[in-house]
Amino acid sequence: MERMKICVLKGDGIGPEIVDQALKVLKAVCDASGIKLELDFALLGGIAIDQTGEPLPQQTIDKCKASDAVLLGAVGGEKWDHLPARPEKGLLGIRSALGLYANLRPAKIFPALKTASPLKDSVIGEGVDILVVRELTGGIYFGEHNRKTENGMEIGYDVMQYSTAEVERIAKTAFELARKRNHKVTSVDKANVLEVSRLWRETVIRVHEEYRDVELNHMYVDNASMQLVRNPAQFDVIVTGNMFGDILSDEASMISGSIGMLASASLGVGSLGLYEPIHGSAPDIAGKGIANPLATVLSVAMMLRYTFSLEKEADAIEKAVELSLNHARTPDIKSEDLPVYCTEQMGDFLAKTV
Amino acid sequence: MERMKICVLKGDGIGPEIVDQALKVLKAVCDASGIKLELDFALLGGIAIDQTGEPLPQQTIDKCKASDAVLLGAVGGEKWDHLPARPEKGLLGIRSALGLYANLRPAKIFPALKTASPLKDSVIGEGVDILVVRELTGGIYFGEHNRKTENGMEIGYDVMQYSTAEVERIAKTAFELARKRNHKVTSVDKANVLEVSRLWRETVIRVHEEYRDVELNHMYVDNASMQLVRNPAQFDVIVTGNMFGDILSDEASMISGSIGMLASASLGVGSLGLYEPIHGSAPDIAGKGIANPLATVLSVAMMLRYTFSLEKEADAIEKAVELSLNHARTPDIKSEDLPVYCTEQMGDFLAKTV
Ligand SMILES: CC(C)[C@H](C(=O)O)[C@@H](O)C(=O)O
Ligand SMILES: CC(C)[C@H](C(=O)O)[C@@H](O)C(=O)O
Numbered sequence: 001m002e003r004m005k006i007c008v009l010k011g012d013g014i015g016p017e018i019v020d021q022a023l024k025v026l027k028a029v030c031d032a033s034g035i036k037l038e039l040d041f042a043l044l045g046g047i048a049i050d051q052t053g054e055p056l057p058q059q060t061i062d063k064c065k066a067s068d069a070v071l072l073g074a075v076g077g078e079k080w081d082h083l084p085a086r087p088e089k090g091l092l093g094i095r096s097a098l099g100l101y102a103n104l105r106p107a108k109i110f111p112a113l114k115t116a117s118p119l120k121d122s123v124i125g126e127g128v129d130i131l132v133v134r135e136l137t138g139g140i141y142f143g144e145h146n147r148k149t150e151n152g153m154e155i156g157y158d159v160m161q162y163s164t165a166e167v168e169r170i171a172k173t174a175f176e177l178a179r180k181r182n183h184k185v186t187s188v189d190k191a192n193v194l195e196v197s198r199l200w201r202e203t204v205i206r207v208h209e210e211y212r213d214v215e216l217n218h219m220y221v222d223n224a225s226m227q228l229v230r231n232p233a234q235f236d237v238i239v240t241g242n243m244f245g246d247i248l249s250d251e252a253s254m255i256s257g258s259i260g261m262l263a264s265a266s267l268g269v270g271s272l273g274l275y276e277p278i279h280g281s282a283p284d285i286a287g288k289g290i291a292n293p294l295a296t297v298l299s300v301a302m303m304l305r306y307t308f309s310l311e312k313e314a315d316a317i318e319k320a321v322e323l324s325l326n327h328a329r330t331p332d333i334k335s336e337d338l339p340v341y342c343t344e345q346m347g348d349f350l351a352k353t354v
Numbered sequence: 355m356e357r358m359k360i361c362v363l364k365g366d367g368i369g370p371e372i373v374d375q376a377l378k379v380l381k382a383v384c385d386a387s388g389i390k391l392e393l394d395f396a397l398l399g400g401i402a403i404d405q406t407g408e409p410l411p412q413q414t415i416d417k418c419k420a421s422d423a424v425l426l427g428a429v430g431g432e433k434w435d436h437l438p439a440r441p442e443k444g445l446l447g448i449r450s451a452l453g454l455y456a457n458l459r460p461a462k463i464f465p466a467l468k469t470a471s472p473l474k475d476s477v478i479g480e481g482v483d484i485l486v487v488r489e490l491t492g493g494i495y496f497g498e499h500n501r502k503t504e505n506g507m508e509i510g511y512d513v514m515q516y517s518t519a520e521v522e523r524i525a526k527t528a529f530e531l532a533r534k535r536n537h538k539v540t541s542v543d544k545a546n547v548l549e550v551s552r553l554w555r556e557t558v559i560r561v562h563e564e565y566r567d568v569e570l571n572h573m574y575v576d577n578a579s580m581q582l583v584r585n586p587a588q589f590d591v592i593v594t595g596n597m598f599g600d601i602l603s604d605e606a607s608m609i610s611g612s613i614g615m616l617a618s619a620s621l622g623v624g625s626l627g628l629y630e631p632i633h634g635s636a637p638d639i640a641g642k643g644i645a646n647p648l649a650t651v652l653s654v655a656m657m658l659r660y661t662f663s664l665e666k667e668a669d670a671i672e673k674a675v676e677l678s679l680n681h682a683r684t685p686d687i688k689s690e691d692l693p694v695y696c697t698e699q700m701g702d703f704l705a706k707t708v
Contacts, residue, residue, distance in 0.1 A: 120472055165507055
């Protein structure tokens with residue numbers, strides 16, 4: 001690896017400040033490893049609406065496609081909520097435009113933050129370390145949708161659909177990832193009610209034939225939402241569709257108690273990936289210099305791992321983040337016996353530590 | 355009230371044994387209040403498949419329609435899971451045939467069982483007392499669904515749809531119920547992505563104009579699944595569609611830690627309602643006489659309240675159940691300092707106590 005080109009989408013709210021820290025850390029890692037880091041910047045979300053009228057300008061798509069990976073801060077805010085061209089459309093649009101069909105959402109409990117989980121210690125048991133693999137460019141998010149009038153009555157509808165090819169590729173992603181973890185995949189669907197889920201389940205079972213070393217079980221989505229609360233330690237990799245994945249990955253994150261700490265990767269066919277923290281743009285604290293940059297920094301670690309296969313460098317960042325938890329904290333996770341750091345201080349500490 | 359006619363669907367697994375106890379309690383209440391209780395029995399689920407070939411025979415529909423209310427045990431079991439005519443189809447079919455569009459799913463923590471919640475005491479805070487109002491005869495459960503082939507590729511699809519009329523009536527139900535509780539409704543949708551959710555939200559807002567005394571807020575389903583774990587005390591009534599309601603009502607139940615204790619009501623236009631425990635048919639313990647009948651008994655309380663407006667009688671049953679928790683327990687919720695009762699003993703105790 002001699003050079004990497006990253007397209008940076010700082011986005012809205014706290015996006016710019018947390019991304020700046022993550023870039024500091026990335027630069028430090030690249031310097032240490034002799035990698036030439038090239039950055040490009042583009043607009044997404046509310047700021048793109050403000051400056052260009054659309055949440056996802058074509059230029060942004062072009063710049064992302066011309067890069068090895070995309071680093072995103074966060075998008076959205078009440079300011080744009082009333083508009084038809086909302087920041088979320090930018091998010092959905094870029095996933096689709098870049099073909100990022102696999103959303104990886106790790107939810108784990110950091111030992112130093114164990115007390116932050118809303119679950120009892122007895123429920124957490126051996127700990128939570130779940131990887132939700134959510135299909136991201138299909139399902140009801142991208143099916144036909146519209147309004148129609150029947151017998152004078154207005155009807156709104158959205159079609160949830162999956163093709164075997166779509167299920168196959170996400171199932172493969174899940175099985176491959178499980179091989180690097182605890183060799184267990186739980187496929188979540190609603191096959192007792194939905195046709196799309198029956199196709200999903202059949203296809204996952206078929207793909208599984210090539211992954212006999214991985215244990216596969218199936219769970220209905222209502223049960224999965226209960227099991228996450230009842231016994232999260234039973235899960236390793238969860239694979240599911242776009243809508244169910246949206247709900248369950250957020251539930252799993254909350255269970256970890258460390259929502260300000262969780263990163264995500266959205267991957268496609270090649271090595272191009274989009275990396276972002278799972279938390280929102282938090283407009284209420286934007287610009288105050290108190291936002292927690294750790295989830296964005298951990299997104300950079302995922303980027304190094306999944307787009308660039310730089311395991312060692314990814315590990316170094318993750319280690320630095322764990323270290324930081326015993327050294328100083330941003331206000332959102334502050335602890336009585338540790339100093340409080342502002343966003344910048346945290347970035348500086350991590351850049352120095354990696 | 356001089357007589358009531360109940361259609362009893364014992365169903366599969368532990369269904370028969372728990373329903374028998376609930377009927378004991380109902381008889382005791384009717385005797386005490388001078389109400390003539392007429393019972394009719396019909397088949398639903400696996401047992402109906404075994405005896406008639408279909409999960410929901412026409413006769414069952416007829417008998418239910420000819421009754422004031424329906425009491426259901428539980429349906430399903432692995433034995434029938436491979437069949438195309440599965441027990442669940444009976445459940446969906448009867449909801450639809452009887453027009454039971456409003457599913458009321460209370461999730462609360464019983465003081466005597468507080469320690470059973472998987473959530474920390476600090477998270478539970480003032481306690482959990484949520485009523486999920488789930489739309490039950492529309493949405494993706496009943497939309498068009500099929501398989502098709504496009505470019506040689508198989509596709510499965512289901513249509514999630516709602517008409518304004520469907521949303522209006524369930525919204526009204528939710529607002530009316532909130533008036534008898536804490537005057538707060540949270541409407542859950544995914545309006546930032548789904549067209550059906552935008553129609554849902556607009557309609558709920560319009561219906562709300564006639565319920566200004568009730569506080570209304572809107573929440574995306576992914577956020578709702580987090581908030582239930584983060585701070586369940588913020589919720590009073592949650593109103594949502596069939597699919598989201600399936601997921602969130604189960605999550606809310608699990609949070610209460612008392613899944614063997616929770617009842618449900620499914621209501622339609624008139625006073626006819628179907629009442630059932632939320633737990634499953636538990637084939638593994640069927641016939642052993644150890645099943646917990648409390649959720650079914652509490653379903654009878656809901657029946658007295660919602661179909662017959664017999665508040666006093668409903669209260670008496672609920673009080674008897676709370677009393678039982680300090681008197682004896684079935685094995686599933688056993689407590690060191692209380693005797694263990696079998697299913698029958700619990701029924702006898704409650705029938706004597708009401
Ligand atoms: C903002 C919204 C459209 C988005 C989604 O539902 O996919 C978000 O919830 C997420 O999970 O990234
Ligand atoms: C068995 C299944 C079809 C059913 C549903 O999804 O409605 C069940 O989960 C429920 O909630 O009553």
